[in-house]
Each structure stands twice: as C-alpha cells, then as structure tokens.
Amino acid sequence: MDPMDAIRATYFEECAELLEVLEDGLLSLQAGTPDADTIDAVFRAVHSIKGGAAAFNLGLLVGFAHEFETVLDALRNGELKGGSDAFAVLLRASDTLGDLVSAVRDDLPVDAPDTRDLARLLSGGTPSSAGGGFVPVMIDLGQDMNGPVRPDVRRVWTILFEPLPELLGSGNEPLYLFRALEVLGRIEVTAIETDLPTLDRLDPDVPRLRWSVRLTPSAPDLTETEIEAVFEFAVDLCILEVSAMQDGDRPATPIAPFAPDIAERGDVAPPETAAPATVAAPSGPATIRVDLTRVDRLVDLVGELVISQSVLAQGLAQAGLDHRSEAIATLEDLQQLTRDIQDSIMSIRAQPVKPLFQRMTRIVREVSTATGKDIHLVTEGEATEIDKTVVERLTDPLTHMVRNAIDHGIEDPAERVRVGKSAIGVVRLTARQKSDRVVIEVSDDGRGIDRARVLEKAITRGMVEAGSILDPAEIDRLLFKPGLSTVTEISSLSGRGVGMDVVQRAIRDLSGTISVRSETGKGCTISISLPLTLAILDGMIVRASGHHMVLPLSSIVETQSADTARTEMLSAGQEVVLMQDRFVPMLDLGQCMGFPVGSAVGGQDDDEAALLFVQPENGGIYALRVDAIEAQRQVVIKGLSDNFGHIPCVSAATILGNGQVALIVDPAGTARHAGLRPETHEHLATEARAS
Amino acid sequence: MTFHGRDDIPLDPATVAELLTFRCGGQSYGIDIMAVREIRGWSEPTPLPHAAPFMRGMVNLRGAVLPVMDLAQRLGQARTVDDPRNVIIVVQDGRRVHGLLVESVSDIVHPGADQLQDVPPAGPEEPGTMAERLFILDDEMIQVLSTSRILPAVCSARAENGT
Numbered sequence: 010m011d012p013m014d015a016i017r018a019t020y021f022e023e024c025a026e027l028l029e030v031l032e033d034g035l036l037s038l039q040a041g042t043p044d045a046d047t048i049d050a051v052f053r054a055v056h057s058i059k060g061g062a063a064a065f066n067l068g069l070l071v072g073f074a075h076e077f078e079t080v081l082d083a084l085r086n087g088e089l090k091g092g093s094d095a096f097a098v099l100l101r102a103s104d105t106l107g108d109l110v111s112a113v114r115d116d117l118p119v120d121a122p123d124t125r126d127l128a129r130l131l132s133g134g135t136p137s138s139a140g141g142g143f144v145p146v147m148i149d150l151g152q153d154m155n156g157p158v159r160p161d162v163r164r165v166w167t168i169l170f171e172p173l174p175e176l177l178g179s180g181n182e183p184l185y186l187f188r189a190l191e192v193l194g195r196i197e198v199t200a201i202e203t204d205l206p207t208l209d210r211l212d213p214d215v216p217r218l219r220w221s222v223r224l225t226p227s228a229p230d231l232t233e234t235e236i237e238a239v240f241e242f243a244v245d246l247c248i249l250e251v252s253a254m255q256d257g258d259r260p261a262t263p264i265a266p267f268a269p270d271i272a273e274r275g276d277v278a279p280p281e282t283a284a285p286a287t288v289a290a291p292s293g294p295a296t297i298r299v300d301l302t303r304v305d306r307l308v309d310l311v312g313e314l315v316i317s318q319s320v321l322a323q324g325l326a327q328a329g330l331d332h333r334s335e336a337i338a339t340l341e342d343l344q345q346l347t348r349d350i351q352d353s354i355m356s357i358r359a360q361p362v363k364p365l366f367q368r369m370t371r372i373v374r375e376v377s378t379a380t381g382k383d384i385h386l387v388t389e390g391e392a393t394e395i396d397k398t399v400v401e402r403l404t405d406p407l408t409h410m411v412r413n414a415i416d417h418g419i420e421d422p423a424e425r426v427r428v429g430k431s432a433i434g435v436v437r438l439t440a441r442q443k444s445d446r447v448v449i450e451v452s453d454d455g456r457g458i459d460r461a462r463v464l465e466k467a468i469t470r471g472m473v474e475a476g477s478i479l480d481p482a483e484i485d486r487l488l489f490k491p492g493l494s495t496v497t498e499i500s501s502l503s504g505r506g507v508g509m510d511v512v513q514r515a516i517r518d519l520s521g522t523i524s525v526r527s528e529t530g531k532g533c534t535i536s537i538s539l540p541l542t543l544a545i546l547d548g549m550i551v552r553a554s555g556h557h558m559v560l561p562l563s564s565i566v567e568t569q570s571a572d573t574a575r576t577e578m579l580s581a582g583q584e585v586v587l588m589q590d591r592f593v594p595m596l597d598l599g600q601c602m603g604f605p606v607g608s609a610v611g612g613q614d615d616d617e618a619a620l621l622f623v624q625p626e627n628g629g630i631y632a633l634r635v636d637a638i639e640a641q642r643q644v645v646i647k648g649l650s651d652n653f654g655h656i657p658c659v660s661a662a663t664i665l666g667n668g669q670v671a672l673i674v675d676p677a678g679t680a681r682h683a684g685l686r687p688e689t690h691e692h693l694a695t696e697a698r699a700s
Numbered sequence: 701m702t703f704h705g706r707d708d709i710p711l712d713p714a715t716v717a718e719l720l721t722f723r724c725g726g727q728s729y730g731i732d733i734m735a736v737r738e739i740r741g742w743s744e745p746t747p748l749p750h751a752a753p754f755m756r757g758m759v760n761l762r763g764a765v766l767p768v769m770d771l772a773q774r775l776g777q778a779r780t781v782d783d784p785r786n787v788i789i790v791v792q793d794g795r796r797v798h799g800l801l802v803e804s805v806s807d808i809v810h811p812g813a814d815q816l817q818d819v820p821p822a823g824p825e826e827p828g829t830m831a832e833r834l835f836i837l838d839d840e841m842i843q844v845l846s847t848s849r850i851l852p853a854v855c856s857a858r859a860e861n862g863t
Contacts, residue, residue: 313763556746602749647765649758652796654853657750662758662765670746670758670765682750 016368019404020061021114027054028107035103039096045085049491052081053511057405058106064375064408067113069121070106076124077102080131089130098126166236168222169250174215176246187222189239194226230361230392234442301397304357311351312645318347319666348643355545360400362440362449363391368404369411369438376415383422383433384415390440395447399519399539403449406512410451410535411436413509418455418533428530430454446563447541452534458527460484485525489513520660522625522677546673548644550665551621551635554599557671558635559644559663564623564676566630568638571618586632588622594685595620595632601658601679602672625677631685633674646673657682718810721842722789724802725772725780728842730809730835735791735847739805742786752852753779756801759788766790768799774850775830793847800850809842811835816844 034051038044059074080099083089105122112119168190172183190196201219211217224236236251237244322340330336366388377384419425419434426432437452460481467473467487479487491510516523521539540546548559567588575587576595585592599605617637624630644663647670649656660675719730745757745768754773758765768788772780780786780801788799816833830850831843 309763316760316763604747604749649765652765652767652798653748653751656748659749662746664760664763664765668760669744670760672746672749 024110027058030054031103035100048085073122076127080127164253166224167252171219171248172216173246181243194224197223307354316664323666358397359394360397361392361394365400366391372411376412382419385433385435387437393440406515409512414453418453420456446538448538450536454532457529457533546644546646549641550639552637553635554604559673565621566624567622569620574620593630596683597634623676721806722802723804725777730842730844737790737792740788742784766799771800771802791847798851
C-alpha cells in the first residue's frame with residue numbers, strides 16, 4: 010500500500026472510534042445530567058476529526074466539524090443549555106458527521122451538509138427538520154507523500170572490550186559474552202596484544218588482554234542499547250566502547266590477529282565466525298500480515314499460561330516435593346520456555362516509531378504552509394521500538410505537540426531574523442530507549458512558553474485567582490489544563506486549547522508521563538516517557554496491611570530494613586526518613602491505600618517491615634513503608650480503566666501465583682494522593698493541587 | 701421516568717426475557733439471564749483503594765480481573781456477611797463484565813408480560829429504586845434489575861481524582 014493511503018486508512022479507523030465516543034457521549038448527556046468530562050470528551054472527538062480532516066485537506070469535513078465544534082464549545086462554556094431539543098440536533102449532527110466521514114472515505118460524491126440547525130442552536134432559535142441545500146463540493150485528496158525517508162544503512166559496530174580484574178573474579182567469562190554477541194550477527198574477535206607487558210612484569214591477577222570485536226549485525230536496525238544489553242551483567246566490571254561505522258570502513262585502531270596461543274591454553278576458544286556468504290541479504294526477512302486480535306489473543310493466553318504455571322509451582326512446593334525431583338526440574342524448564350514465548354510475542358507487538366515520525370513530516374509540511382513559517386524537521390531514533398498500541402495511540406498527541414510547537418513556539422521568519430536566529434525554524438523529534446521506558450521528545454527552537462500570557466489567560470478563564478504569583482514551572486503546568494489556549498483567534502490547526510490536555514490524558518492512559526521544559530527565547534521541549542510494553546512489568550511483590558501489592562521495580566531506588574532506618578517525626582502524620590544523608594518523606598503503603606493499618610490485620614511484624622525508596626518519573630524520592638518484601642517477579646499487567654476508570658494510587662492489577670489479584674502501585678499517583686509536593690517542578694501534580 | 705440508554709436491556713412487555721432469580725440482603729431479585737455470563741463460587745476479593753464502599757474489590761476470573769460489588773450494599777442495604785456459600789453472578793453489560801456478590805441463586809423463571817408491574821413511586825425520586833419492574837412469584841415480590849443501572853459509572857472515580 011502507498012504510505013499515504015495507509016495513513017489515510019488509519020485516520021478513518023480513528024474517525025470510526027471517535028464517532029463512537031461522540032455518539033455515546035451525546036446519548037449519555039441526553040439521558041442524564043450533563044457532566045463536564047463527557048462534554049469534554051464529545052468536544053475532543055469532534056476536534057480530533059476536524060484536526061485530521063484539515064491535515065488531509067478535506068475541506069467539507071473540516072467546515073462541518075468546525076460548526077459542530079463551535080456549538081459544543083458553547084455547551085462546554087455553559088452558554089448553551091442542553092435541553093432535549095438541543096441534544097436531538099447534536100445527535101443528528103453526529104450522524105451527519107458520520108455520513109460525511111464515510112462518504113469522504115469511500116470517495117463518494119457529497120453534498121455540503123446543512124448546518125442551519127446547529128447555527129440556530131447558537132442563536133437560540135428552534136431547530137427545524139428541513140433538508141439542506143445541495144452544493145456539490147470538490148474534495149482534493151490527491152496529496153502525495155514525499156517526506157524525507159532515510160534509507161536503511163547497515164552499520165558495522167566495533168566493540169572494544171577490556172575486562173577489569175573483578176570481571177574474572179566474579180565468575181564472568183569473556184567467551185560467553187562474545188557468544189552472546191554472536192547471536193546479534195557475525196562477529197570477528199581480535200585480541201589486542203600489542204601493549205602486553207613482558208612475562209616477568211606480568212601480574213597474573215590482572216587481566217591484560219583486550220579484545221576488539223567487529224560485529225556485522227544480522228538485523229539492520231540493531232541499536233547500541235541492544236549491544237550494551239549483552240554486557241549488562243559485566244557493565245561495571247569492564248571497559249566497554251561501542252562505536253558504529255558505515256559498512257566498508259575499517260576500524261581505526263590497528264588490531265593484530267587473534268592470538269592463537271591463548272586458544273590453545275583453553276581459556277578462550279576462537280569463536281566460530283560464520284562464512285560471510287551466509288549473512289542474510291539486506292533485502293529484509295519475509296513477513297506475513299496477521300490480524301492484531303490474533304496476536305492479542307496470544308498475549309492474553311501467555312499471560313494466563315504464566316499465571317497457571319505459578320499456581321502449579323506453588324502447588325508443587327506445597328506438596329513438599331524435593332527440590333531435586335524431576336517434576337521441579339521440568340517445571341523450571343517450563344518456566345524458561347514460557348518466558349521465551351512471552352518475549353517472542355512481545356517482540357511481535359513491538360514496532361519502530363518510524364511510521365509515526367513519517368506522519369509528522371507531513372503534519373510539519375501542512376502546518377508550515379498554513380502558517381507561512383519555514384520549518385526544518387529533524388528526527389532521531391526512528392528505529393526505536395515500542396508496543397504497537399502505543400505507536401498507534403501516540404499519533405494524536407504527537408500531532409498536537411508538533412502543531413503547537415510550530416504554531417505557538419516558532420516565531421515568524423521576520424521576527425526570528427530580528428532576534429538573531431536563522432529564518433528557518435527547527436523542530437526536533439527524537440525517540441530513545443532509556444532502560445525499560447521509551448522517551449519521545451518534541452522540541453523547537455522558538456520563543457519558549459510566553460508565561461506572562463499563559464498566566465493572564467488562566468486568570469481570565471478563572472483557572473487561577475487574579476493576583477496569584479506562580480513560579481515558572483507552575484505556569485508551564487497550566488498548559489495541560491483543559492480550556493487554555495494562548496492564541497486568541499481560532500484556527501483550524503491548533504488553537505482552541507484542547508491540545509495539551511488531550512495530550513496529557515492520552516499519555517496518561519498509556520501509563521506514560523509528560524513534562525515540559527522551556528527557556529524564554531531559546532525554545533521549548535516536551536518530553537513523553539512511556540513504558541516499553543503495556544503487558545509485562547518487572548515488579549517487587551510486597552505486603553502491606555495484609556494485602557499483596559506490586560511496585561514497579563524501575564521506580565525503586567533503594568530498600569532499607571525498617572528497624573535500622575532512621576526515621577523522624579516532623580509533625581503528627583508527617584514522617585521523614587534518612588536516605589544517604591538526606592531526609593525524604595515517608596508514607597505507609599497500606600495507609601495510602603486507605604486500608605486499615607497494623608493490629609487489625611495480623612499485626613505489624615517489625616522484623617520484616619521494610620522501607621522502599623521510590624522515585625516516580627520526574628518526581629522526588631520518598632519512602633514507602635511495607636510490612637514485608639516478598640519477591641521480585643515479572644507480572645502480567647491487567648488494565649483496570651475499562652471497568653474501574655482511574656483509581657488513585659493504582660496503575661493496574663495483576664494476578665499472583667496463588668491466583669489472587671494484586672494491585673500494582675503507581676508511585677507518582679500515590680505521592681500525589683498523599684499530597685507530597687514534587688521535588689522537581691516538571692512533575693505534573695497540578696491536577697491534584699490546583700483544582 | 702423513561703430511560704433510553706444504549707446498553708439498556710429492553711423490557712418491552714411483549715418480549716419478556718427469562719430471568720435468573722437470586723436472594724440478596726434478605727430480598728429477592730431477578731435479572732435478565734441473557735446478561736448473565738456465569739455464576740461463580742465465593743473467593744475473597746482483593747480490595748480496591750479509595751473505592752465506593754459497595755465495591756468489594758477484584759477476583760481472578762481465569763486470568764482476567766473481575767470487579768466485584770456487594771449488590772446488597774449497592775442497593776442501600778447492609779454489607780453482605782462473608783460466607784463461603786455466597787455466590788458471584790458474573791454479568792455483562794456491553795463491553796463491561798462485572799461480578800455481583802449475592803447470598804444465593806434461586807431459580808430461572810419466565811414471567812408472563814401481564815405478571816410484570818411497573819414500580820410505583822414509593823418515596824423521593826433520588827436516590828430511588830434500582831428496580832425496573834416487579835412481579836410476584838409464590839407470594840414473594842421479585843424486583844427485576846437492569847445491569848446498566850446497577851453498574852457504577854466508570855468516570856466517577858476519574859472525576860473524583862481531579863478534585
């Protein structure tokens with residue numbers, strides 16, 4: 010399929026979902042009392058349809074959606090009272106919008122829809138049921154996609170590996186590391202023997218050999234992180250330099266051939282280097298298209314497999330079987346297999362962010378034409394992989410962010426020249442993996458956030474009390490509140506101030522966090538941090554108030570035993586604990602969850618009680634007191650939002666080996682709920698405090 | 701009051717469905733059997749933090765997380781006493797699957813359209829009753845419940861978070 014067609018198809022798929030949201034919202038508004046959240050959702054649905062339509066130049070759709078949106082905006086501001094008549098008109102309008110979307114999708118001829126009823130709603134008149142006028146309109150869909158697509162460059166990596174004495178001391182073996190590297194592609198290992206000391210000066214306890222490994226990856230998109238992952242357990246025990254070069258270059262360091270005498274000693278066997286001819290052709294492996302629901306079914310099944318396996322393991326342990334028995338050994342094999350299956354399935358779902366970034370190049374073109382600003386888009390880390398669902402659901406937020414960056418961030422060319430910048434604005438879109446999260450950033454070199462204007466706007470909108478003084482970070486956070494837009498005139502691009510709160514909500518739904526850094530005159534960076542997968546989490550299983558809970562391992566920075574930790578009371582209910590010469594706040598996990606503490610549930614076993622020092626994304630470190638730390642384990646994440654909506658302090662649930670459901674604690678949400686003030690101001694606790 | 705929610709179960713007198721009847725808080729209720737997915741024995745739910753008191757928590761339904769509410773408490777009565785003989789009725793409403801903790805399941809009945817009565821206004825409109833219809837079986841009043849009305853709104857917890 011042509012890339013443009015694929016993007017267009019995605020847009021219409023999204024439209025179908027948005028129309029559903031719209032209709033559901035209107036129906037529930039019609040049935041009950043209007044609630045602000047539903048009105049917001051309805052408004053955003055129409056807004057998103059409009060935004061996409063504008064990108065595809067679907068003038069008719071944009072026009073109608075704009076009218077519709079205006080009425081919904083009035084409803085949102087309370088200017089329009091939602092009577093049953095009004096909702097009937099709105100529902101009819103949502104049907105019209107649906108028809109329009111499908112007509113445009115199927116390239117059918119469409120008439121300009123009747124917007125008179127909508128207009129009458131605004132003017133306060135009574136709606137009629139008269140048909141619309143027929144004005145055929147040409148729709149231009151023929152915009153081709155010729156964004157810059159970087160060809161795949163097969164890179165050759167040079168890895169310089171120098172073991173420290175501790176490496177061998179701790180039982181690591183360079184050969185195994187090289188073999189692990191071999192899984193990634195063809196390797197040529199060369200020992201660097203030029204600077205070896207003579208035998209009489211050799212200290213047998215100090216390894217002096219260094220190796221240079223030339224790795225020709227079998228996958229063209231191999232990243233440095235993946236290579237470094239091979240050395241994960243040896244990372245502090247060796248000196249490692251990983252560098253990439255284009256195929257054909259030779260490494261700069263002169264390297265002598267592999268020393269044969271070492272191999273003869275039996276310490277290191279020469280790795281079997283594959284014949285160059287067997288390396289897979291760069292044309293890429295064969296692929297099949299699979300319905301995503303089938304993959305998802307597989308993900309679910311593996312999740313259930315993992316759970317039944319832990320139940321089985323616990324059953325066997327309880328049956329009192331000997332640790333050396335065959336059943337236990339087989340179970341361990343099974344566990345290994347399950348883990349491999351799990352990893353394989355997760356890798357099926359992982360997708361590079363490249364198509365997402367490609368869509369943005371088009372958005373940039375559109376917006377730069379519409380605003381008359383010259384924009385240069387720089388993308389980095391397109392090969393970074395992330396769960397498919399995440400990739401799909403990032404489109405809208407990223408579109409908003411890119412539009413905002415150009416529309417609000419980048420100055421007009423004339424102004425840029427006046428302040429001494431290049432007339433061409435730069436928008437940078439980067440993705441990179443950072444341990445078990447992916448960080449995506451949109452930055453511009455524009456004027457930065459106009460904080461005075463944001464504050465003024467917030468005051469006029471009644472979001473902040475007049476005369477209040479906010480620090481810059483607090484003002485920046487206002488951007489994520491619904492209904493704030495610093496552009497006075499409403500454009501079809503970005504503008505009505507739905508942008509950033511949509512972005513924030515979408516990111517939060519993906520268990521991500523968002524933060525903003527801005528420097529006046531230099532530009533603004535919005536960064537999104539997302540979990541690598543939505544399905545599996547490395548967790549610490551703890552017990553608090555008689556319940557098992559799971560804390561994400563990635564958020565834990567340190568643990569201490571509760572009886573040796575130095576805790577102090579600030580005032581009633583406010584405790585702090587010493588961590589590396591600094592006092593940090595301390596909370597009781599059970600108490601945060603609102604569960605009865607202490608005696609009511611089996612007493613506090615003080616000898617088992619522990620403190621977990623956690624650091625939420627972009628937040629300050631604090632300690633969580635738990636009754637016991639039970640285990641460290643990979644758990645399958647079971648989302649709760651479909652059935653429960655948002656639950657404070659909890660990000661999801663999981664099922665433990667005994668079949669019990671356990672909650673997965675959200676460290677940032679817990680801090681917010683307990684009223685801890687984030688240490689760094691980038692953290693988005695605004696919602697909890699400001700309203 | 702008429703209610704035209706999309707997921708509402710039609711209770712058109714002409715096409716009255718089969719009802720699963722059960723006891724809960726000392727009273728009898730009925731629910732459209734088409735909304736019932738299965739009936740499970742009692743297992744201790746994991747409580748949810750900061751949830752409505754009638755939300756008992758979650759149980760493991762073959763690898764999925766099933767929310768469980770105490771139906772008696774939801775209907776304004778006392779909390780159901782923990783008892784291994786209690787059962788959880790798993791109901792489905794649209795895409796949502798929910799567990800209802802009740803005392804016991806009684807029977808499957810198929811009342812005629814003429815046996816069903818409207819609920820008479822017996823007090824202030826709010827909070828009002830959750831029953832859609834009433835009928836009498838063996839000298840006992842059975843309240844017919846609608847799943848969409850019993851299930852708590854999902855957005856409420858989110859709205860509460862924003863305060």
